[in-house]
Amino acid sequence: MTEPVRANTAVVPPQPVRVAPAPRSQWWGVWDQFRTHKGALAGLGFFVFILLAVTLGPLLWTIDPTFIDIRARNQGPSLAHPFGTDQLGRDTLARMISGGRTSVSVGLMAMVLSLILGTLVGVLAGYFKRLDGLLMRFTDLFLALPLLPLLLVIILLFRDPLRAAFGPETGIFILIVGVIGITSWMQTARIVRGDVLALKEREFVLAARSIGTPNRRMITRHILPNVLSPIMVSATLGIANAIITESALSFLGLGFPSDFPTWGRLLFDSTDYLQQYPERVMWPGLAISLTVLSVNYIGDGLRDALDPRIRGR
């Protein structure tokens, strides 16, 4: 469940050379290559659509997602409720929008957190030989920890202090983002460390060192830009991972409170009605799968686009 979905990791065959009309920023080259990956382009389009829907959606669709209209319960799709209503008469579309806002923002925030942690550990371990053993064993330790029991303990310990400090909703948001972030940085750390180890032995690093570049600058000027490509790919995979973990937590009833819809929570609430009203499971299920799939495609396309050996051909 915590493994990212590797929907399409096969390398796309090289595309015909495109002749660039004039010297441009390297990012245009990346974009040109990215554009040739149809799946990635479609994924990007869908992800942008989801982002727009969850940010601007509430302005267009103004029904309160928690409002109970008991006379309108268990309704199928209609003009008043395009996605139907649930067993208490709450509008499913409004709940999808508000749930998506939470799920996607948890995904993005947790991704950023795990990326920072993973990159930090990976670069330090790869660059400083003395720290390598220690940090990598630390990474192994985290990889070996069973995620769900750990989350249970963390939620038990920190729920009340965070709730007191930030209020119930922000508190639990910070908690969920925090626990997902600190339990999903290990893959990034390992990938980054591997790349840093290889880069460290390259001639341009040797050259930089010979003119006396200090470690700090060496990392920021020479190492980090060169490991950007694996970091960005693991970032996209991280979003998908975080959305799935959040859904799993809500599905188990451990995440957000029940009146705070997320895609995972909607899925959990609908499973009891799977036979009578299957569409209720389909909406959140589709949203989660398509978002994760689109993000994976973006990652796939980005990896191809960021690899100069592929781009050149």
Added chain:
Amino acid sequence: MKLKTALLGAAAAVALTPVMATADAHTGERGRDGEVKVIYWQAVSILNPFLSGGTKDVEGASLILEPLGRYDQDGNLVPFLATEIPTVANGGVSEDLTTITWKLKEGILWSDGTPFTSADVVFTAEYCMHPEGGCAQLAKFEGVENVEAIDDLTVKVTFNEPKPNPYLPFMGGQSPILQAAQFAECTGARAPECTDENFNPIGTGPFTVTEFRPNDVITMAANPNYRDASKPAFATLTLKGGGDAAAAGRAVLETGEYDYAWNLQLAPEVIANMAAAGKGVPVSAFGTLVERLEMNMTDPSPDLPEGERSTAKHPHPILSDIRVREALSIAIDRDLLVEIGYGQAGRATCNLVPAPAMYASDNTSCMPQDLDRARALLDEAGWSDTNGDGVRDKDGKKLALLYQTSVNAVRQDFQALIKQWWEEIGVEVELRQIDASVYFGGDPGSPDTFQRFYADVEMYANNFDGTDPEAYLAAYTCDKIPSPETQWQGENINRFCDPAYEELLAELGRTGDLDERGRIAKALNDMLTKDSHVIVGLVDRGRVSAHSNTLGGVILNTWDSELWNAADWYRTE
């Protein structure tokens, strides 16, 4: 209509089962029917009912441990380890109602082969009444002065005053007999530390534990020393715990993977749909189970130091005012809750004691829903919306409540509905859900148990064994308030403490006349509900469980453990 048909079918099945049991004459050697699989969606966490108030633990333990007598499906007393039920007529209960003398059956062996004697019964009383023990079933031993062994097979219980209902200790699934030899080193504060004993008690019941994985699965084997050589019919029993009610119901009614599913607290249409698959039948019966809101009379604020939260030291800043509690109660539309959550398996109630009829108060003060009166009561109590944000406040403090319950689809629907009604009268509500195994687990180390009550309002269902509500009502005395000193055990969840209530309770304990007992019990019920709104009854729940078509002998019992007659279960062809 589908549901009605299903329930009628279930009722018919219940009614027919005893007839079938005698007609088919299901006898034979022990263990002839192989394995029976039972699923409880709340996993059993301990097999010692004296250390856990959770129904699932009491019922799980009832397969292994037995009391002297149980209640049958109609609320009648049935001897189990005793030869007969002592009464005044047969001389077992003294004329002055202060003693009861139990005669034990001869030749009963514990599952380890040693004889069961009166010493075990005496030890069990000492175990639960130990002052440092924090026994979860202490209410059963209310007023017991002395338990003594007259001879190896006779036990005399002496009460400190006349007990018109002396069937409290050693009756029903909540007060079974522990083996003295096994638990001798586990008394008092050491009780929770005896993991091996609490997880694998030696009993006289039809099954013994082969492997116990707490909060997961228990595998049991037929007790080789069980008193009836032809029982149980099953050689092994698997008691699987965890998951949720829907999965449990599906496992019995739709896929047939399990033979018995406990307490299917699901939307009525969901059960009817599952039953349509035809692998099993839902059975239902009305008992004393009431889904209720409990108001916390003490302050659960996290700002208080640990050890003082939710203790009698700090009265609740909001809910100590009876007008607020009443407003919260009458803002609820109970008929709608029944319709959404239980259908025909529930009925609206304001009471704590909804049955049997002679003890049930005619209190309907909480119905119908009256939002205007609720608002007026809050105004009167001084809560008004001074800053226009839709939430009432007083002296700079918002009228905000934390409302917790266990993870369960029906309970979450109830939470959403009640939250909306309370918000309409200007109360801010925060919801919290806790995994049922933790919430009802009684672990003194967890802050999330229902006894710990680190919330303002909480919702759950509870009931009492047997037909007499005295022990149940005796839970609401000041000395049964859960606190750090009692390892957070105790049944007075609300921290209700009223000398007048205790006085009346003592009077109930002295009264032998049944009509008079009914009157007092109703008055006690009203003190907790109508007069104080400390306990806010919501729905009187019929219990719905399910068994597979091939499992015979099931008699759903709302007056004792559901597994009370597991020894008589058998496989039909």
